Amino acid sequence: MMGQVVKLDKTAAARAAEQARLAAANDASIPTPRPRRKLAWTPARIGVYAFLIVAALFFLLPLYVMLVTSVKPMEEIRLGTLFALPQHMTLGPWSQAWSSACTGLECDGIRGGFWNSVAIVVPSTILSIAIGAINGYALSFWRPRGAGVLFAILMMGAFIPVQVMIYPLVRVLAAVNLFSSLPGIILIHTIFGMPVMTLLFRNYYAALPMELFKAARIDGGGFWRIFLQLMLPMSTPVIVVAVIMQVTGIWNDFLLGLVFAGSEHLPMTVQLNNIINTTTGERLYNVNMAATILTSIVPLVLYFISGRWFVRGIASGAVKG
Numbered sequence: 001m002m003g004q005v006v007k008l009d010k011t012a013a014a015r016a017a018e019q020a021r022l023a024a025a026n027d028a029s030i031p032t033p034r035p036r037r038k039l040a041w042t043p044a045r046i047g048v049y050a051f052l053i054v055a056a057l058f059f060l061l062p063l064y065v066m067l068v069t070s071v072k073p074m075e076e077i078r079l080g081t082l083f084a085l086p087q088h089m090t091l092g093p094w095s096q097a098w099s100s101a102c103t104g105l106e107c108d109g110i111r112g113g114f115w116n117s118v119a120i121v122v123p124s125t126i127l128s129i130a131i132g133a134i135n136g137y138a139l140s141f142w143r144p145r146g147a148g149v150l151f152a153i154l155m156m157g158a159f160i161p162v163q164v165m166i167y168p169l170v171r172v173l174a175a176v177n178l179f180s181s182l183p184g185i186i187l188i189h190t191i192f193g194m195p196v197m198t199l200l201f202r203n204y205y206a207a208l209p210m211e212l213f214k215a216a217r218i219d220g221g222g223f224w225r226i227f228l229q230l231m232l233p234m235s236t237p238v239i240v241v242a243v244i245m246q247v248t249g250i251w252n253d254f255l256l257g258l259v260f261a262g263s264e265h266l267p268m269t270v271q272l273n274n275i276i277n278t279t280t281g282e283r284l285y286n287v288n289m290a291a292t293i294l295t296s297i298v299p300l301v302l303y304f305i306s307g308r309w310f311v312r313g314i315a316s317g318a319v320k321g
Contacts, residue, residue: 099111110294116261119182125193129239132193132242140201201235254270
């Protein structure tokens, strides 16, 4: 009996020791919070913050002047108080810039140019990204004969100045009855966007493991099935980067829209130029500033909405060579 009691005591002691060891191990696995170190205001840190503040002011000051001027009546603008806040705020210049400002002989505002830009940007962005993604996918995984030469030719097209190619393109589009038309300007933006989009998607797909493509080929996947079901769902970050680049570039374009769009499809940038350079009557600076902000608001909103995806796409290999 005494031996059994001693044996039970040893077993209980062993269990208690094991539980204590496990509790100590769990406590050791939980990291203890470290006290936050106070930031030391070294000269280097002060210099970095000073540079960032100056840079922010440099880029935000023109926007501030535009916003303040666009809500001032002309009586306050004539006083020369450029940086002063408006004493009598008005949204009349915004309404006039949108619906009744003169863009030459017509006084319909900038809204017509807005919808023209939408009609140009949407199909041009979709087509250029689709063609660039297919080209990048084919050059990265399928590598047909002469792929290197084709890629070099596309890259040459990306570095040729636009001004050099305007006259030949005018003659070509006129020969096929596409000059001064909506399909013509869409085709032009698609052609000029294809080299950069091809480079973007090729570098992104080149960073993916080749084993994924080989496994899909073993499973019987063809060209389009692998692209649509495997590669395209993995391309969300680089697609966002491509959309931001294309929408910003096409929306802000002036020269190509002026030459190839025709009088009935002039984009918003051309209409803005017509509003600002109209010389009949009084020069309405508040209306000009409101029209400028309306023209630039779409790329700004797009970047603020998808800026996180833009950074993620770049970090995931969108611009790596």
